[in-house]
Amino acid sequence: MHSTYGYWRSLVYPDRLADQLGQGPVTQFKRRVFGVFIFGIILYILRGMWGMNTDTLTYILANGTLDDYTISRYVALLGSVLWSIVYMAFHFWGVAWILSLITNIPFKPLLKLQLVVVGLLLFEKLINFLVFAVAGKVATVSILSFGPLAMTFLENWYIILFVNQLTIFSALIVALQYRFISFYKVEEDEYDFGEIHNEVRKNTIWLLIALQVAFALITALGGFIPIDKLLNLLMIGGL
Secondary structure, three states: OOOOHHHHHHOOOOHHHHHHHHHOOOOOHHHHHHHHHHHHHHHHHHHHOOOOOHHHHHHHHHHOHHHHHEEEEEHHHHHHHHHHHHHHHHHHHHHHHHHHHOOOHHHHHHHHHHHHHHHHHHHHHHHHHHHHHHOOOOOOOOOOEEEHHHHHHOHHHHHHHHHOOOHHHHHHHHHHHHHHHHHHHOOOOOOHHHHHHHHHOOOOHHHHOOOHHHHHHHHHHOOOOOOHHHHHHHOOOOO
């Protein structure tokens, strides 16, 4: 028997998705994964073509020849595509594996949950991209986070970047994951994890919040990588 539960309905009713998975594999799941990944790649390509997050690169390469600039832009675009694949793969397979470890839910059912999560993350990036494209400028912080508010009274850039990672969508993802995990039924004889799962379930919300905080702390560290200095060293000998 196969589950025919819809992708968008699982966003609103993750508890029903958890219940439907008990009926068997989700139909056309690979096709849905392919569609989400293609959408993500196209989104990152559009962001790269518009010049989002490449202002430092543009400034440095503008001092070179036209050919160097053109080649570098294509390389940057290729880098955007590769990064989009890495980003989506981590949140799809990587986070599903982490959740499997901390909740004792089998890996494959969690892939269905994480496909919805990846879609949410891409939708968040789409909103930011559209707003910045209409405004004609890019901000370091997300309009969907507390980053803009933090910049008004905080001076510690690391804390600002950390707060910037905790967005409205982060809260939505935690709620989605929690509801799915809470309603997913683990059989008593399924890897002998039935009783253990009941214990883990009580602390699931705190584990999910801690996971988001850990991701935010790690991502915020990326803001301290001296990209401009590295590009200067690579492109124009550190001048």
